[in-house]
Amino acid sequence: MTQETLRELLARVHERLSQPGSVDGEARELLGTVMRxxxxxxxxxxxxxxxxxxFEADHPQLAELLRRIIDALxxxxx
Numbered sequence: 001m002t003q004e005t006l007r008e009l010l011a012r013v014h015e016r017l018s019q020p021g022s023v024d025g026e027a028r029e030l031l032g033t034v035m036r037x038x039x040x041x042x043x044x045x046x047x048x049x050x051x052x053x054x055f056e057a058d059h060p061q062l063a064e065l066l067r068r069i070i071d072a073l074x075x076x077x078x
Contacts, residue, residue: 003042010035 016022017031056063 003045006038006042010038 013031013035017028022028023031
């Protein structure tokens with residue numbers, strides 16, 4: 001699922017929550033908290049992706065070594 005799709009789904013949830021009688025106050029508050037947490041995580045992911053691109057541009061050889069290590073760990077089930 002892309003970030004854009006996730007953001008669209010969050011917007012739809014927000015829209016439904018704004019309708020009267022959709023959920024009780026406690027559920028609305030809980031869902032609002034979850035939505036804010038997801039939105040913050042998406043923001044962090046965007047920032048992390050930007051930092052990763054910058055790191056790779058600044059240190060291409062080290063970035064390649066790290067990718068190979070990550071791939072090996074994944075193949076080892078770690």
